[in-house]
Amino acid sequence: MSRAIAKTGTVRAAGAMSGTSLDGVDVAVLETDGCTITRFGPSSYRAYSDAERAVIAAALGQWSGDAVEAAARVVDAAHFEALEPYRDVDLMGFHGQTLAHAPRTHGTLQAGDGALLADRLSVPVVWDFRTADVELGGEGAPLAPFFHHACARYIGEAAPVAFLNLGGVGNLTWVDPAVTAPDAASALLAFDTGPANAPVNDLMQARLGLAYDADGAVARRGTVEMGALELFLAEPYFARMPPKSLDRNDFAEMVALVNELSDADAAATLTAMCAAGVAEAMQHCPVPPARLLVTGGGRHNPVLMQMLRVSLECPVLPVEAVGLDGDMLEAQAFAFLAVRVARGMSTSCARTTGVAAAVGGGMISIPSAE
Secondary structure, three states: OOOOOOOOOEEEEEEEOOOOOEEEEEEEEEEOEEEEEEEEEEEEEEEOOOOOOOOHHHOOOOOOOOOHHHHHHHHHHHHHHHEEEHHHOOOEEEEEEEEEEEEEEEEEEEEEHHHHHHHHHHEEEEEEEOOOHHHHOOOOOOOOOOHHHHHHHHHOOOOOOEEEEEEEEEEEEOOOOOOOOOOOOEEEEEEEEEEEEEHHHHHHHHHHHHOHHHHHHHOOOOOHHHHHHHHOOOHHHHOOOOOOOOOOOOOOOHHOOOOOOHHHHHHHHHHHHHHHHHHHHOOOOOOOOOOEEEEEEEEEEOHHHHHHHHHOOOEEEHHHHHHHOOOHHHHHHHHHHHHHOOOOOOOOOOHHHOOOOOEOOOOEEEOOOO
């Protein structure tokens, strides 16, 4: 028989995240009541094969058609495989794979069928987290800030702190942990900082057949082209006030700016663009954060981390320095958000996505009765 979702108390939720870097599926278990974090549970990673990644990449920027359907099949199959070992949880949060994101014109599209997964896994699945926010005028991203707020309180932060996620796109969350409710007006400010790993990854794949610039080895040998960096920072996006969000390929012209550069100089320049976008973003913080905690794949790039430390006034640390798991924070976030959705709580607000009022996104799919 289908499984009911408890409306009070702590529950075990598994979150699954497949980000814009197109590397694979992260799964993490979290125990929470939707407000506070009780305990972090097990986690795992299921990489996309080259063939799977190619199918998904072929659908990026598209809203419908055969390529989108093919990508959705890959996403569903990979997530079933990744989530199958976690059937003992109370519910699952399934983000899906973002293929297109244009909240001001078309909306947002995450490939993947949560109802199908619920039936196949016999576990309630919360999914389609972003659509409701966009339909009510929000950017639909970023969605991790409410979880970042819970993390700041979990680790005992007293002063305002900022979380920086460096995935395919960068996003920043400024948190005042002294404010109890994440949807309170002064608790959060969140927005996308600009491109992060995606342009460098695409450059490595196109020129060297590599998935990414491991340890910043290629960028370390190069010199930043300052003219290209200045053109990048002249983009109108940086003049917009937050909240604001980006699609993975919104800055595709960045690659054109480095077309004539050597591999090393191109990698160094694209990496510097990521850091410069973050430096611009930090100026929007209501008060300077006590420290910047970095999550996502970009924190493994020592060249990028050093660029951030040089350009910012506050300490820059990987989230592991405060006992969090930077590889799984996004997956944990969607476990946390799944519980909030199941309990009718908000998942975004004006200061995180620009939505007019605090809103709870997400659909809940209960497994069909056996």
